[in-house]
Amino acid sequence: MMEIVAWIILAFAALQFVVAFVNAVLQPKLNQKPTSNDLVSVLIPARNEEQNIVNLLIDLQHQTYKNIEIFVFDDLSTDRTAELVGEMAKYDSRIKLLSSTGLPENWLGKNYACNELAKQASGKYFIFLDADVRTEQNLIAFTISYLQKQNIQLLSIFPMQMMHGLGEKMVVPIMNYILQTLLPLVLVLRSKYASLAAANGQFMLFEAATYRKLQPHELLKGEKVEDIKTAQLYKKHGYKMACLSNNADVSCRMYTNYTDCIEGFSKNIVMFFGNSYLLTFVFWLVTTVGFVAVLLALPMKYFWLLAIITIVTRVFVSIGSNQKSIQNLMFLVPQQINIGIILFKSMINKKNKQYSWKGRIIE
Numbered sequence: 001m002m003e004i005v006a007w008i009i010l011a012f013a014a015l016q017f018v019v020a021f022v023n024a025v026l027q028p029k030l031n032q033k034p035t036s037n038d039l040v041s042v043l044i045p046a047r048n049e050e051q052n053i054v055n056l057l058i059d060l061q062h063q064t065y066k067n068i069e070i071f072v073f074d075d076l077s078t079d080r081t082a083e084l085v086g087e088m089a090k091y092d093s094r095i096k097l098l099s100s101t102g103l104p105e106n107w108l109g110k111n112y113a114c115n116e117l118a119k120q121a122s123g124k125y126f127i128f129l130d131a132d133v134r135t136e137q138n139l140i141a142f143t144i145s146y147l148q149k150q151n152i153q154l155l156s157i158f159p160m161q162m163m164h165g166l167g168e169k170m171v172v173p174i175m176n177y178i179l180q181t182l183l184p185l186v187l188v189l190r191s192k193y194a195s196l197a198a199a200n201g202q203f204m205l206f207e208a209a210t211y212r213k214l215q216p217h218e219l220l221k222g223e224k225v226e227d228i229k230t231a232q233l234y235k236k237h238g239y240k241m242a243c244l245s246n247n248a249d250v251s252c253r254m255y256t257n258y259t260d261c262i263e264g265f266s267k268n269i270v271m272f273f274g275n276s277y278l279l280t281f282v283f284w285l286v287t288t289v290g291f292v293a294v295l296l297a298l299p300m301k302y303f304w305l306l307a308i309i310t311i312v313t314r315v316f317v318s319i320g321s322n323q324k325s326i327q328n329l330m331f332l333v334p335q336q337i338n339i340g341i342i343l344f345k346s347m348i349n350k351k352n353k354q355y356s357w358k359g360r361i362i363e
Helices: 002-025 053-061 081-089 109-120 139-150 166-171 173-182 186-190 208-214 226-236 258-266 269-273 277-297 300-321 325-330 332-352
Strands: 040-046 068-074 095-099 125-129 133-135 154-157 203-207 241-244 250-252 355-357 360-362
Touching: 002 173, 002 277, 002 300, 040 053, 040 109, 040 139, 053 068, 053 081, 053 133, 068 081, 068 109, 081 095, 095 109, 109 125, 109 226, 125 139, 125 208, 139 154, 139 203, 154 226, 166 173, 166 258, 166 332, 173 269, 173 300, 173 332, 186 241, 203 208, 208 226, 226 241, 258 332, 269 277, 269 332, 277 300, 277 332, 300 325, 325 332
Parallel strands: 040 068, 040 125, 068 095, 154 241
Antiparallel strands: 125 203, 133 250, 154 203, 355 360
16 A cells, blocks of 8 residues: 555656646747837736835836836825825825725735726736736736737736745745646646636736626625636636736746745745645645655655655756756755744634634634
């Protein structure tokens, strides 16, 4: 029995290797500009983002694609977010500030903010950006061109993650590791199955006509992981979408401390596994201590084969995520341990039926 388990673990590691390799080498390069100059609405939900919002707005002002309007929805911030946006709006007529009057019942904050932003937008395309994102000057031009060329209705990008603190380096790459070893991103574009869908709410580009028809943020107003649910919704309705990860034109520092990293990822880790805690636990167990079964049940050469596969897989994940390979290899063990901690935290939050984020309780 142990030998069978060992072979299964080895086969799964090989599968992860293949998926990570495919994602590393088949990511398209976005380097073309669109032939049209349609209005693009850039929509930014913001809650207590005084440390980030000005940087993002300056980035957007320097975009090579100039025909944009920028709406920022201040979600009851208690800091200077609204004041800073208002000051910038005085000198750039493309920037407009919207202010929340309160969160309606049954809505989550970000979903409501995005929905209200979309109501005000008049562009042919909607780009939703988190306020802590940074953009290079060709981001809008390149992504609009890709959307048009592929004839898709939704494009999402996993930004290059900026990590400064030790806690961030031990946790943030986990998201990329799970995604890059379980889902060939090329299938998000090529397959019609909703199960092969992925998205990141930090950057989502919509064809506006389709968005207005589906109203995804209103339909998913109570969903904690509205980005992945939106991707699945589009596929269920027969719309085409793509999800990319190896793109340095958009970056983000998701969290600034270890506690926020754990709390943030606990909201969505099981979504990668079809909302199954059992599958998430099995994945964590196999990838963390599976080597023990191989070591005990198979000749030593297979243990070393597993070790090599594991290391090379992490290198491919790093390449496909625009992260440092050496750094991820150094933190491989802490990252695996933290998958378990995140899973445990997620289970506690599920039992208590609430999550805490940006000063709000999400039930």
